[in-house]
Amino acid sequence: MAEERFYELIFICRPDTPEADIDKVLSTLQQTIEEQQGRVEKVEKWGVKKLAYRIGKSREGFFVFLAIYGRQGEMIKELERRLKVSEPVLKYMTVRIDEELKRQRKLSARRERRLARRPHKTAGEAAAAAG
Amino acid sequence: MTTTPQGPQHTGHAPHGSGPRSGGDRPRKPRRQYVRKRKVCRFCVDKVDYIDYKNADLLATFILDRGKVIPRRITGTCARHQRWLKVAIKRARNIALLPFAAGA
Numbered sequence: 602m603a604e605e606r607f608y609e610l611i612f613i614c615r616p617d618t619p620e621a622d623i624d625k626v627l628s629t630l631q632q633t634i635e636e637q638q639g640r641v642e643k644v645e646k647w648g649v650k651k652l653a654y655r656i657g658k659s660r661e662g663f664f665v666f667l668a669i670y671g672r673q674g675e676m677i678k679e680l681e682r683r684l685k686v687s688e689p690v691l692k693y694m695t696v697r698i699d700e701e702l703k704r705q706r707k708l709s710a711r712r713e714r715r716l717a718r719r720p721h722k723t724a725g726e727a728a729a730a731a732g
Numbered sequence: 733m734t735t736t737p738q739g740p741q742h743t744g745h746a747p748h749g750s751g752p753r754s755g756g757d758r759p760r761k762p763r764r765q766y767v768r769k770r771k772v773c774r775f776c777v778d779k780v781d782y783i784d785y786k787n788a789d790l791l792a793t794f795i796l797d798r799g800k801v802i803p804r805r806i807t808g809t810c811a812r813h814q815r816w817l818k819v820a821i822k823r824a825r826n827i828a829l830l831p832f833a834a835g836a
Contacts, residue, residue, distance in 0.1 A: 704781070
């Protein structure tokens with residue numbers, strides 16, 4: 602099976618959607634994720650925010666954010682299909698960010714190593730770092 | 733950059749400007765003598781390793797009111813961080829956190 606990937610998914614609902622309907626959308630997504638052996642890391646409801654541009658007739662939207670681990674690309678396909686057919690959803694976006702986070706960790710680690718090395722520059726430690 | 737061996741107060745008709753100076757005979761405009769402040773990449777200063785597309789307030793400082801990305805020659809962002817910034821701005825636009833170029 603493929604290695605685990607990390608995604609962030611945001612979807613925007615109509616601002617006048619009752620909270621129950623949003624929860625319904627959310628639970629169908631969570632169900633799909635479970636079926637596809639993914640797991641939800643985090644769910645955040647950002648609430649009604651102003652949109653930077655109009656979508657349909659709306660100038661505002663209810664933002665919901667999910668952070669998801671997944672193993673199959675099929676999962677994302679299915680999630681997006683469900684979002685597309687669900688009536689209150691205005692727009693959605695999924696981004697895969699595990700590789701960027703990996704890069705971030707790498708760079709941060711390198712920076713820390715460098716910082717740790719600089720203040721004390723004894724020969725013994727340099728050798729230890731090399732070996 | 734531009735070196736002025738004659739010192740700062742060099743006007744065109746200076747009497748002690750002995751000898752042919754290197755450039756033309758035009759008097760140098762004093763306006764060109766100030767040293768432009770060197771711009772540094774804000775992300776490098778803050779040691780940023782990942783630019784989050786969700787941080788719309790930060791990204792908004794790097795676009796114009798019209799929605800266009802401000803070139804790095806103006807903001808001073810380094811190439812690498814501008815590249816990350818570009819991706820983040822595009823994502824933020826997609827999810828209506830930032831406007832597309834058309835603007836108000």
